[in-house]
Amino acid sequence: MSPALRPPLPPDRRPDVLIVGGGAAGAVLAARLSEDPERDVLLLEAGPAPQSAADFGADLLDARLVPGARPDQPGTVLHGVHLTPERPWAVVRGRILGGSTTVNGGYFIRARRQDFNRWAAAGNPVWAYDRVLPSLRAMETDLDLGAGPLHGGDGPVRVARTDWEHPAAAAFHDAARAGGHQQDPDKNNPAAPPGIGPVPSNSVAGIRSNTALNYLTPQVRSRPNLSVRGDTAVVRVSITGGRATGVVLADGSELRAGEVVLCAGALASAHLLLLSGIGPRADLTRIGIPVVHDAPAVGAALSDHPQVVLDWTPMRNLPDPRENWLGGCLHLASGVGEFGAPDGPGDVEILQSLVPMAGLTGGRTGTAGEALPFMVAAQAPRRSGRLRLVSADPGSLPHVDLGYLAGPEERVRMRAAVTAAATVLTASPMTALGRPGPTFPGTEVLGHAVELDRWIAEHLGTAQHTCGTVPMGPADEPEHAAVDQYGRVHGIAALRVADTSILPDAPLRGPANTAVLIGEIIGDAMCRALP
Template sequence: MNTYDYIVVGAGSAGAVVANRLSADPANRVLLLEAGPAGNPWTHVPIGYARMIANPTVNWLYSSEPEPATNGRRIPVPRGRMLGGSSSLNGLAFVRGQAQDFDAWAQLGNPGWSYADVLPFFRRMERYEGGGDDTFRGRAGPLRVTNPRPDDPLYAAVIAAAAEIGIPHNPDYNGATQDGIAMSQATIAGGRRMSTAACYLAPARGRANLRIETGALAEALLLEGRRCTGVRYSVGGAVREARAGREVVVSGGSINSPQLLELSGIGQPDRLRDLGIEVRQALPGVGENLRDHYAPRTRWAVGAKGYTFNDRGRGFGLFGQAMRFALTRDGMLSMVGAPMRAFLRSREGLEAPDLLLGWVPMLMEPGPKGPRLSRQSGMTCYAHPMRPESRGHVHVTATDPRRPPAINFNFLSSPVDAELTVKAVRLARRIMTAPSLAKLRMTEIAPGTDCTRDDEIIDWVKRAAETTYHPVGTCRMGTDALAVVDARLRVHGIAGLRVADASIMPTLTSGNTNAPSIMIGEKAADMVLADAA
């Protein structure tokens, strides 16, 4: 059995960061385990997510259980399965969230997680190449963050349309305030994806004290009494064990982290006993508190030609886009998943925005190898509440670690989520039908102009909505009976074990979750090193 000081399970958005920071000290021997491969050629191309989204080699390809709010559908839950995890597969948008998100975490009994506490880690991790205020923005971190070029006439028309209904332009929604419409900041630089694999692991791979094992599926944590001492994992069918002299850090994400805890006997006693798993630590909150953004995609036909990538990216147009990318690292292939977004308030009197809209300058349709460009020229605008109250759960259904856990989102179970979803869809319609977009000859495809009442909109949401791929909360941080980790991310009742990824979030942040996940990795590494000193 090989022995290390630290073992990190999962090389994703947070895990890659933890491994980098812990191994920066040559005295620390670090093992990083990743179930997937080192990567895929398409990870380097920003729009390459469209080619990887159906690839089981680099995507866990999870799906949720059928439920009433999905009209009995199984909702895709893509999760990255390679170095960089979902940061190597996602839509590349960089959104920290609001100061109020993190202040709420601290107020829920988690000292050290207020916005003032986490801002230094956000600044430390990023090298933001836009403008903004240095009070909020980092300039020298490993993660390069850029702004898409705003000179496209389509984006200019949407910004003008938003202004016509009272929504201002915000040049830096990761700065002092989130309100308004903006071009999406992105983890893209020089036309290449800035994943944690590229920005944190690549610079560290040459360290003699860091061992990275890919194709390594964690099967269980090794426990001696109330202490975690290592990990059992398999590579190519061969079972191996590694010992951690100091700590194991689980960074599998909101699906895989609770799965590994349950397979190791940490979770709800009755559920574990029913599967024949010995109970090592009763923690009823493991797998609970699952939250995600449930987002309907409004779809719009564009009658004017030349504005969308349905016109510019098919046939010879696609060849032209490929040549443009090869020569200038620009164009459709270098695009963030949703190049424009707006953070809006559902009503007057709110302290901060509670709704998010995001625009994609094309229409997609299903294809045999994943989504493909539609022949119909158009735009997509997704719309959803940012801080949903509906909570679901993730739990194992078998002792085989290769068996996907059951994912139940329980969408729209909180009435306020349905109410705010309707308001978000109505705001999307107001912008898309404002005078500045009239020249594009917009026609609503979905939900359709005959869908007007609140109940009709919700019926359409149940038939058509998907997530925006932001699952969080299943190993929630806190002090109450359903909390899984404490404010230093230590698993309650088990020494030598922490969880560091989006699963520790008590509530969902206001926007995309990749940036907060990287911040969690930064802060977790600092806490591990401080506690070892």
């Protein structure tokens, strides 16, 4: 039903909890909170809210494709950002039920033990690894390893690993091993050293399974105390006397609620807080937004991972991927800083695509004669980005600086990442099957720091792992924390944030798995009314 034909919500509707955004965490939260039949839950999604897998359509379910890579995909929204002051970019976010889990690559690797313990040490003790492990297990069904001390066997998210059957994947595996990299068969095992291994994915048997399908099943959607409403954009939170009382919609109408939870993503949730008068006082005053609560940490130091793509071109036609666009994944240490130490968790990721870039952006899987991309990212925790308002108009997106390559350590880390990738891609198991592609630094670049820095800056992209725009931490550290460990906004009652914006920094692995965990952790806290 189109928004124009959908009947308006009853003006006297006052749910106990109103959730803004039905993505990785929002869908989880709606499912968990509505398990209590006495709690009335309303979930608002800015994009469409398909009822079933069939309603999502084949393009969004085919795990051999990445919908978010397609510029014409209607289930996405583009945000303009700056990777560096000289390099503008457009990042993609899901604008459909399931959020970015509906349009991303299906990568489902957990954050490392070091990530959880670092967040816990920043004043968020419930996020320590040993305390979140039961939730990590409960939310998954590991189809490869089954239930055990590390993995779950009956959770809503089915997890399967990629394999080495594709010739390009097998060559990548053999090249990494020939270069001395260790086997890493279970990347969700925190005790395993970084190395070459298959990718844990929430895409199974060729089907991308988003959080709407995993958590908001037809049985859950039929609960009388849960309402899911799509095509309903929120522009700000209503706050009276220091308490959130509801939200204002794009059409100017207002919905009241007992509690509001923002799950709109790391860019949109921070934007909504700022539009609502919650953020740095000076920035709000400059834009002309009345200050409801001075929260200097909102948007002040976001975190994301810089990435470049190196190409490799097969010398013969290879088969299309059978079930998943992902091949293997190599994690290694850059040798830079704490997280790049040789005995550390690994701060560089080399992720293989079995589909050419033109196929990813064009919605096709064919590989004949085309280069295959390897995504090379430096994934050490960093907080050099910033999000700030440029206008009080909700339709004007905030200015986002990712702050890449801002310091010498990150430039050295990216050099190490590209050099390591180039070494693997020119090893004999890879050269027996193919050769470096058009996007590949030559020997005249790889051996010279200045030239390599220039090449990286010219080819720079992003892993799209934004975190930290509304960081969690103690209330007495307002410069560093805007919410507590359960997502409650400091200084405002009945308002929470539950998405990757609350992570103090981006984890050492992609955050999709952790985004689902956020919904579980905060959902459990709300269900148990934890202090």
